[in-house]
Amino acid sequence: PAAPPPSPTPDSSRRLRESLPWFKEEDRTEAEDSALSALAQIVSQDQDLGMAVAGLPWIADGVAEGEPEPVEKLAFLASRDTSLAAAVAGLPWFHDGIIEAEQKALQNIVSLANRDAPLAKTAAGLAWVTDGIEGDEWASLGDLAVMAKKDISLASTVAAFPSHAGGFDQNTRFAVYYLRVLMEEDVDLANTLASGSFLADSIEE
Numbered sequence: 083p084a085a086p087p088p089s090p091t092p093d094s095s096r097r098l099r100e101s102l103p104w105f106k107e108e109d110r111t112e113a114e115d116s117a118l119s120a121l122a123q124i125v126s127q128d129q130d131l132g133m134a135v136a137g138l139p140w141i142a143d144g145v146a147e148g149e150p151e152p153v154e155k156l157a158f159l160a161s162r163d164t165s166l167a168a169a170v171a172g173l174p175w176f177h178d179g180i181i182e183a184e185q186k187a188l189q190n191i192v193s194l195a196n197r198d199a200p201l202a203k204t205a206a207g208l209a210w211v212t213d214g215i216e217g218d219e220w221a222s223l224g225d226l227a228v229m230a231k232k233d234i235s236l237a238s239t240v241a242a243f244p245s246h247a248g249g250f251d252q253n254t255r256f257a258v259y260y261l262r263v264l265m266e267e268d269v270d271l272a273n274t275l276a277s278g279s280f281l282a283d284s285i286e287e
Contacts, residue, residue: 116150123157140179163199190223225262
């Protein structure tokens with residue numbers, strides 16, 4: 083059986099509670115309880131990271147319905163790899179509250195981490211992820227997650243395309259999407275195409 087997750091020390095638990103302006107011993111809302119539980123899990127894995135997350139303005143100013151979910155996802159990531167959780171918590175768009183597209187992107191990073199934490203960390207560090215999730219960019223992270231469920235090496239090859247570095251243009255987006263579709267029919271062919279120089283080196287009109 084898997085080992086139980088570590089528990090925060092009494093001192094770290096006290097520090098966490100004292101850092102939260104909205105904390106009270108009784109009559110907490112369900113959202114506050116959920117956020118507190120997730121923060122405690124992060125603190126148990128990495129105290130500095132947990133305290134930094136607790137200090138984010140959208141957490142410190144009170145926890146609204148729906149706001150615990152990103153913290154719960156971050157707690158899961160911390161259980162897999164604290165450096166991955168720190169990378170996600172360090173994303174500029176994680177600092178100012180999570181909108182729907184970012185929530186979907188975060189869920190896809192969690193799905194990637196379920197299969198391979200280093201790949202999830204690579205995905206979280208892609209230029210077009212770090213500079214903000216726009217439009218349906220989150221869906222391309224989902225395509226990577228689907229690939230990773232079937233073939234980690236394919237997903238890793240696609241995540242390493244140099245074209246990711248210059249932003250996320252339409253050609254790269256289509257390439258990721260169609261490789262995912264092709265993989266569902268013929269994973270070997272998808273790997274062959276993904277490794278081809280015309281994709282691996284650059285993706286152009």
